[in-house]
Amino acid sequence: MAMLTTTLTVALVGNPNTGKSTLFNALSGLRQRVGNYPGVTVEMKKGQFTSDGLTFELVDLPGTYSLAARSPDEMVAVDLLLGRRPEEPRPDVIVSIVDATNLDRHLYLTSQLLDLGVPVVVAVNMIDAAAAQGLTINYEKLSGALGVPVVPIQANNGTGLPQLIRTIRQTAENGKIPQPLEFPVAFNEIIAHITKELSDQVPPVLVRRLLLDVGGYVEHEFVAEHGKRLQQLLTKAREQLAAANCPVPAIEARTRFAWVRNAVAAAVTKPAQRPITWTDRLDAVLTHRLWGTVAFLAVMFVMFQSIFLWAQPLMDQIDAAREWLAQGVEDAMPPGPLRALLVDGVIGGIGSVLVFLPQILILFAFIAILEDCGYMARAAFLMDRIMSRCGLSGKSFIPLLSSVACAIPGIMATRVIENRRDRLATILVAPLMSCSARLPVYVLLIGAFIAKPGSPAWLPGLVLFAMYLIGFTVAPLVALALKRTLLRGAPPVFVMELPSYRRPKLTAILRRMFEAGKAFVIRAGTIILAAMIIVWALLYFPYTDANGESYPERIAQAEEAASANADRLKELHAIEQPTPEQQAELAQLEETASLADKLNGAWKRQSLLGRLGLWMEPVFEPLGWDWKIGVAAMASFPAREVIVGTFGLLYDVGDVDPGLVLDGSDEEGQAKVVSLTRAVQDEWAKDPIRGRYGVPVALSIMVFFALCCQCGATLAVIQRETRSWLWPAFTFVYMTTLAYLGAMLTFQIGRLMVG
Amino acid sequence: MLVPLDMLQAGEWAEVEEVTGQPGWVGRLAELGIRQGCRVQVLQPGATCLLNVAGCKLCLRGGECSQILVRPVTL
Numbered sequence: 063m064a065m066l067t068t069t070l071t072v073a074l075v076g077n078p079n080t081g082k083s084t085l086f087n088a089l090s091g092l093r094q095r096v097g098n099y100p101g102v103t104v105e106m107k108k109g110q111f112t113s114d115g116l117t118f119e120l121v122d123l124p125g126t127y128s129l130a131a132r133s134p135d136e137m138v139a140v141d142l143l144l145g146r147r148p149e150e151p152r153p154d155v156i157v158s159i160v161d162a163t164n165l166d167r168h169l170y171l172t173s174q175l176l177d178l179g180v181p182v183v184v185a186v187n188m189i190d191a192a193a194a195q196g197l198t199i200n201y202e203k204l205s206g207a208l209g210v211p212v213v214p215i216q217a218n219n220g221t222g223l224p225q226l227i228r229t230i231r232q233t234a235e236n237g238k239i240p241q242p243l244e245f246p247v248a249f250n251e252i253i254a255h256i257t258k259e260l261s262d263q264v265p266p267v268l269v270r271r272l273l274l275d276v277g278g279y280v281e282h283e284f285v286a287e288h289g290k291r292l293q294q295l296l297t298k299a300r301e302q303l304a305a306a307n308c309p310v311p312a313i314e315a316r317t318r319f320a321w322v323r324n325a326v327a328a329a330v331t332k333p334a335q336r337p338i339t340w341t342d343r344l345d346a347v348l349t350h351r352l353w354g355t356v357a358f359l360a361v362m363f364v365m366f367q368s369i370f371l372w373a374q375p376l377m378d379q380i381d382a383a384r385e386w387l388a389q390g391v392e393d394a395m396p397p398g399p400l401r402a403l404l405v406d407g408v409i410g411g412i413g414s415v416l417v418f419l420p421q422i423l424i425l426f427a428f429i430a431i432l433e434d435c436g437y438m439a440r441a442a443f444l445m446d447r448i449m450s451r452c453g454l455s456g457k458s459f460i461p462l463l464s465s466v467a468c469a470i471p472g473i474m475a476t477r478v479i480e481n482r483r484d485r486l487a488t489i490l491v492a493p494l495m496s497c498s499a500r501l502p503v504y505v506l507l508i509g510a511f512i513a514k515p516g517s518p519a520w521l522p523g524l525v526l527f528a529m530y531l532i533g534f535t536v537a538p539l540v541a542l543a544l545k546r547t548l549l550r551g552a553p554p555v556f557v558m559e560l561p562s563y564r565r566p567k568l569t570a571i572l573r574r575m576f577e578a579g580k581a582f583v584i585r586a587g588t589i590i591l592a593a594m595i596i597v598w599a600l601l602y603f604p605y606t607d608a609n610g611e612s613y614p615e616r617i618a619q620a621e622e623a624a625s626a627n628a629d630r631l632k633e634l635h636a637i638e639q640p641t642p643e644q645q646a647e648l649a650q651l652e653e654t655a656s657l658a659d660k661l662n663g664a665w666k667r668q669s670l671l672g673r674l675g676l677w678m679e680p681v682f683e684p685l686g687w688d689w690k691i692g693v694a695a696m697a698s699f700p701a702r703e704v705i706v707g708t709f710g711l712l713y714d715v716g717d718v719d720p721g722l723v724l725d726g727s728d729e730e731g732q733a734k735v736v737s738l739t740r741a742v743q744d745e746w747a748k749d750p751i752r753g754r755y756g757v758p759v760a761l762s763i764m765v766f767f768a769l770c771c772q773c774g775a776t777l778a779v780i781q782r783e784t785r786s787w788l789w790p791a792f793t794f795v796y797m798t799t800l801a802y803l804g805a806m807l808t809f810q811i812g813r814l815m816v817g
Numbered sequence: 818m819l820v821p822l823d824m825l826q827a828g829e830w831a832e833v834e835e836v837t838g839q840p841g842w843v844g845r846l847a848e849l850g851i852r853q854g855c856r857v858q859v860l861q862p863g864a865t866c867l868l869n870v871a872g873c874k875l876c877l878r879g880g881e882c883s884q885i886l887v888r889p890v891t892l
Contacts, residue, residue: 127848132841164873167850276840311840315847336872345874349860349867443876446865450878456865555842556865556878557849 069117070234071151073143075175076159077168078125079436079561081187083107085159085217086122087570089227106142113227121153129174130271130311131279133482140280143178144265152180154234157226159185162192162199162214163562165330169322170315172208176240177267181233184212185226191562196333207325210240218567242267245317248306252299259295260288273299274314341436341562348440349560358444361437362463365428369421369467376420384413397614399602407598411591418470418775421498422582423575425464425471429478430574432460434566438478439558446556452538453545455481455556458488462537465495466530469776473783474578483549489783490793491541493776496533496768499703502720503767504529506706509723510739511760525761532768536800582779597700600671613665620658627651663712671697685766685802686751686759686809695766702772706738713741758812762805770801822885823866825859831887832856838884849875851885 076082087094090109107122123139131137138147145152158175160168165186175182184205192199205212211229215222245253257269271280273296285293300310347353388405395401432438438460446456457479465472472492479485504526513522605613634640634648666672675693682692690712698705706720718738746752752759771777777790784790819834833855836843850870851857860874861867868875 127845130841130844130848164871166871167848167873170848275844278841311844312847312853315844315852319847319852351861439876443865443867446876446878447863450865455878456876555845556876557846557851558876559849560867560874560876 068115069119070155070231071119071121071153072230073121073123073153073156074159075123075139075143075156075171076125077127077161077171077559079559080125080159080161080168081217082125082159083122084567084570085157085185085187085215085223086120087573088217088220088223089118090120106138113231116231118227118230119151121150126171128171129177129267130275132275132277133279135482137279137283140271143175143180144267154181155230156180156182157185157230158182159187159217162186162189163195163197165199165326166319166322169208169325170318173243173318173321176208176210177242177270179239179265179267181238182210182240183226183229183233184208184210185222186212186214187217189214189221190216195339196337198331200329200331204325204329207328218564243318243321245270246306246308246313249303249308249313252303256295256299259292260284272296273303274311276300276311339562344563345440345560348437349443354440354444358441361432361441365425365464368428369424369464373420373424373467377417380413380416380419384409384416397618399605402602402614403595403598406602407595408591410598411595416583418468419579419583421468422471422474423579425467425475426575426578427571429460429475430571431566433478434564434570436561436563439560442558443560450556452542454484454487454541455479457558458484458541461488462492462495465492465497466533468497468499469493469495469773470582470779471578473776473779474582476783483545483551486784486789487541487544487549489780490544490789490796491537493771493773493780493793493797494533494537494540494769496530497773499701499773500529500767502703502706502723504764506709506723506735506739507760507764510742511756525764529764529768532765532804536769540796540800581782588778597671597697597704600674601666601669601697603670604668605665607664607668613661617658617661617665620654620661624655624658627654631655666693666708666712684809685762685805686755686813687763688749688752690745691759691763695763695770695772698767698772700772700774702767702770705767709738709742713738713745755809755813755816758809758816761812762809765808766801766805768801769797769804771797819886819888822857822859822868822887823862825862825887825889827859827862829889830856830858830891831889833885834888835886836884837886846885851875851877856890857887 074082074086086107086109090111093111094107094109106124109120109122111118111120121142123142124135126136126139129140129143131140141147142150143153143156156175156178158172160172169184172182172184186199186201186204189199199214201212201214211233213222213226213229215226217223253266253269253273256273257264257266260269268280271278272284275281281296285296303310303313348357388409391401391404391409395404429438432441441460442456444456445459449456449458458476461472461475461479463472464475469492472495473489476485476488476492479488508522508525512525607613631648631651634644634651637644640648667676672689672693675689675696678692679689682689687695690709694705694708694712697708703720706718706723709718718734723735743756746756746759771794777794780790780793781787820831822831822833825831833851833853836846836852846852850873851868855870858869859866860869865876865878868877
């Protein structure tokens with residue numbers, strides 16, 4: 063008998079697409095939190111609610127078709143149900159949620175849950191859909207056949223939930239342990255034998271799993287613990303079973319499905335002919351080779367447009383807020399390292415994190431809608447043929463495509479891929495897709511070196527297209543290479559259920575958006591912030607020149623002088639035919655105006671990062687770069703769009719906002735971009751290598767940026783999603799190597815062609 | 818007559834006779850309803866095929882399909 067305390071732990075278990083999460087949300091409302099487990103990537107949601115003075119602790123286990131655990135991730139659920147996780151109490155009741163329209167398959171998992179020695183309640187969900195298909199279910203008879211209470215529910219509108227809560231409570235109170243399924247006698251004998259051999263307190267259900275799941279996780283764990291002898295014992299036992307006409311693992315499916323068939327036959331009346339449903343009609347179009355692909359492309363087009371178009375105004379506002387805040391701090395504090403840390407390090411860093419948020423939220427809104435309504439599985443089906451060529455499955459398509467907007471939401475979207483190796487391969491190649499942050503770099507360099515007067519009008523577009531093509535071709539190749547080497551393994555069976563179409567629920571969509579946003583800001587944000595502060599410090603220190611004079615102070619003075627003369631400068635500019643004196647004054651004032659930018663440039667050159675760049679110049683040489691390009695590339699490792707601003711600093715035109723490169727409406731900003739373009743062109747013209755090979759050098763920089771992982775946020779998200787520092791480190795190393803080799807190849811080939 | 822599942826045409830029904838391959842995925846397919854004695858209908862043939870298994874649509878990658886042997890039936 064279970065002693066009843068004031069809290070009752072209830073675990074929700076069911077196949078994917080049973081409405082398990084809907085039930086969880088309906089019961090626990092907003093009182094939810096996410097439980098993480100060391101060493102595994104699964105997250106389990108926990109919620110709480112009270113009913114009649116009793117507190118219910120709900121645990122939402124990941125959707126699964128069976129308890130046959132193949133990986134540590136799947137084992138977490140089994141361990142939790144058995145109370146083998148020290149941090150979690152053993153559940154008092156297991157709620158097995160099944161789909162009323164497909165009891166035959168869903169009750170298989172239920173039959174495995176009966177083995178666990180914990181009271182079980184079966185919740186039959188989607189009774190409306192079953193009624194629409196003409197199915198009639200006698201719940202009393204079903205309960206009798208299964209030997210556990212059965213409650214019909216409709217989770218999305220709350221039908222049957224009070225009854226479910228009452229039944230859970232009663233079941234916990236009478237504590238009736240369900241009767242495990244009878245397996246053939248030969249099987250039971252062998253189980254008894256193995257149990258004796260193991261000699262310690264192993265739950266009977268684990269002995270069953272050990273014998274049944276060939277190559278499963280329980281086998282790995284136990285053989286590691288008990289040694290080779292157990293492996294031999296298992297092999298022998300399985301041979302004996304095969305001889306006794308109980309082959310493993312078929313015996314499990316045979317026994318359980320026979321039991322399920324009997325239970326369903328007793329309780330369910332099916333119509334003679336299955337009626338054609340809306341899902342069938344929609345699928346005739348949406349999974350059609352031609353029309354389905356057309357519809358898919360249309361959906362993707364709308365998704366992309368929204369990520370690019372809707373996010374932009376929000377991103378601009380976040381940027382504006384960041385600038386406003388930075389300005390406020392600058393006005394309120396005296397200049398010095400602390401102010402610079404706050405403005406450039408902290409506020410700049412937080413701004414660069416938050417700026418991704420709109421894209422993440424919009425992408426996740428789309429993913430939530432597409433998943434909830436059931437379309438995602440169709441999209442994966444349609445794309446599987448293409449994706450299987452690079453060793454991935456159709457489920458990798460949407461994460462990779464999303465990465466063209468931004469790798470961060472793309473990597474977070476890989477959570478829909480169950481296969482661990484496929485998911486890792488997708489995560490590792492996602493940053494190769496050309497994201498929107500690369501665009502300012504391409505546009506700036508194409509504007510400066512490719513789109514020259516006299517060159518064909520189609521050339522800039524072609525180069526831009528080529529840059530995107532690099533991502534589209536290299537990513538699948540790397541994925542294929544990874545699947546053949548590091549992530550090698552038997553090709554996973556790609557089996558996926560196409561669930562019935564459903565109307566998505568607004569609350570569920572908002573919840574997904576909120577969770578994705580929160581996870582990104584909190585977890586990734588801290589790491590990005592740290593990276594931003596480090597690069598800031600490398601560019602800030604030392605802040606005095608050889609004579610001990612402080613750069614920030616001199617810059618502030620120069621800026622003051624420039625602003626004092628700004629009106630006079632405008633006046634002089636307005637004069638159409640200036641006298642020689644006026645011209646001299648104009649030249650002098652322009653010099654004063656540009657002094658701050660020049661000082662800034664001198665400061666960055668002698669900063670730690672600047673010195674490192676000079677020292678590392680031989681490394682950059684094969685790429686055709688000088689130390690300035692090298693420093694700009696290194697400074698862009700936390701966020702690649704930083705290169706535009708760093709170029710501005712190093713070429714003495716002042717900080718340039720990368721957004722301005724693409725935005726033609728801001729005249730002052732455009733002037734700055736034009737002057738940066740000119741400064742880069744002038745400086746390169748003076749240099750023997752870059753003067754002669756300007757185009758190859760520009761292409762080499764672009765190829766480097768196309769292939770390099772210059773995004774602290776991406777690495778932080780990879781760390782978060784894989785729960786390991788190994789994979790972000792691996793991504794960084796392989797992409798940087800690839801980028802270096804790619805850039806070198808581009809420059810050397812370009813040089814041969816020009817020369 | 819036993820044929821691999823991927824030899825069936827769109828709309829054809831068959832009874833599964835034998836599923837061979839790695840035990841882990843033979844088990845997974847059984848959990849999903851593709852096991853000896855079950856009726857399946859091919860909705861869309863191809864490398865990645867679409868099946869109707871007990872009123873439920875399943876998508877399955879071709880290479881593995883060939884390891885499923887079926888007996889075509891006429892309704």
